[in-house]
Amino acid sequence: MQSRTQEAAAFPNANAAGKPVMEVRPTAFRILLAISLVHLCNDTIQAIFPAILPILKENMNLSYLQAGIIIFTLNMTSSVLQPVVGFYSDRRPSPYMLPIGMVLTTVGVLIIALSGSYVLVLMAVLLVGLGSAVFHPEASRVAYMAAGSRRGLAQSIFQVGGNAGSSLAPIMTALIFYPFGQFGAIWFTLITGLAIVVQLYIARWYGAYLATQAPQKKKVEAKKMDPAKKRRITSAICLLIFLIFVRTWYHSAISIYYPFQLMDKFDFSLKHTQIYIFIYAAAGVLGTFLGGPISDQIGRKNVLFLSIFGAAPLALLLPYADSLWAYPILFINGLILLSGWSVAVVYAQELIPGMIGTVSGLITGLAFGIGALGAVAIGGLIDLTSLNIVMTSASFLPIIGLLAWFLPSDREIKQWSTEDTGA
Known part of the structure; x- marks a missing residue:
């Protein structure tokens, strides 16, 4: 009964640091697969706008500024509001927010x-x-609740769905928007309709989970956190967000601007360059899936450190690689760099276990949204200097991953959790 009491006392952050307890819920794979499917649907819909942007620009005679405002509005709305939603749901968990969001x-x-x-x-x-x-914040909470003791694997399953959805824009453009134009977006209501049905199923499970906790809920006397530990946690979150910025900036440099470098350097067509980016993206999906379960075995901090700094050697070589060697370099770097994608979320959840929705929204939303502004900065620097200078400079970004060494260790985080719960 002790583990259930701990879960109820700080829902949904029971056993937040992975501390062994008397009872551990089994991993609910059907829920994880369901929420990953909805993540795929959600991020596929978000990918509509980059895919349809050229058509909108032509149909409505938009300027490049107006086109840019569309994407900026989408990214900032979906990103900046995530911590706000997470903060609210930490205080009032709301299962049916999921289908309402999809409506x-x-x-x-x-x-x-x-x-x-x-x-x-x-x-x-x-x-x-x-x-x-x-x-996103509520779905991350569902993945956390369904994880059991395998939080890294659970978050990887959830994130893989989103990454797969985000990669569908080129396919959608070719198969739907070019043949059917702007009206082709109507077909995506079939996807959102499916997502609503799946989320109603998830919401019922979520509600039942809450109901099993309610009878055992027990008020826990608030303990004042040691100031030194509070400063350490605050510094760790700030450093983690900074590292995510850095990773996102490098990721943007490759996924957005590397095709232009290929066209400039090897006289490739845009269609040819997309093969390279697809290889990088596909490796990233695989890395996202593998990173979580690996972190369950060797620790979150180790995977975070390796996922950024480990990409540095090949990142430094990429600007000088020929068209053949670029393939394996992009594949390996995509595999390494994005292996920490889901791990960063789990690490933050365990660092601040009482605010699952807030930190999930902060890491997946605000951090990635503001990090995406790096893509704008990179484009501006290219205009001021040259493509080769900026891409060569960007290849040094993964070296900053050395700072991940200064993050608190997994053992230290577990110790903090034990002190906070009094276990």
């Missing part, structure tokens, strides 16, 4: 398919962004 997304998709004005497009973007902001 907002469905309305946004309908508007984008039928709209003929720029204002309506921006309204659609806001609705899809809001739906995504509602989804």
Whole structure:
């Protein structure tokens, strides 16, 4: 009964540091697969806008600035609001926020398919962004609850769905938007409809999980945190977010600007360069899946350190690689760099176990959203200098991963959790 009491006392952060307890819930793989499927659907819908942007620009005679505002609005709405939603749900867990968020997304998709004005497009973007902001913190909470003792694996299963969805934009452009134009977005209501049905199933499981905790809920006297430990945790979160910025900046340099370098250096067509980016993205999906379970075995901090700094040697070689060697370098670096994608979320959840939704929103939302601004900065630097200078400079970014060595160890985090629970 002790483990159930601990779970109820700080839902959903029982055993937040992986501390052995008398009873551990089994991993609910059906829920993890379901929430990963919805993550795929959600991020596929978000990928609609980059895919349809050239069509919108032509149909509505938009300027490049107006086109950029569409993507900026989507990213900032979905990213910045995630910690806010997470903060609210930490205090009032709400299972049916999940399908409600997807309903907002469905309305946004309908508007984008039928709209003929720029204002309506921006309204659609806001609705899809809001739906995504509602989804991610609560979905991360579901993955946490369904994980049992395998939090790294659980978060990897969840994140793989999102990464797979994000990679579908080129396919959607070729198969849907070029043949059917803007109205082709209407077909994605089938995807959102499926996602709503799956999320209703997840919400029922989520509600049942909460109901099993309620009878055992027990008020725990708040303990004042040691100031030194509080400073250590605050510093660790700030450092973790900074490292995510760095990783996102390098990821943006490769996924957005490396194709231009290939075209400039080898006179490749844009279609040819997409093969390289697909290899990098596919390796990233595999790395995301493997990183979580590996961190369950060797520790979160070790995987975070290796996922950034481990990419440095090949990152430094990439600007000088020929067209053949670029393939294995991109594959290996995609595998390494994105292996820490899900691990960063789990590490933050265990670092601050009482705020699962807030830290999930902070890491997956605000950190990635602001980190994406690095892509804008990189583009500006290219305009001021040259493509080769900036891409060569960006190859040094993974070296900053050395700072991950100064993150608190997994053992230290477990010790803090033991002190806080009094176990």
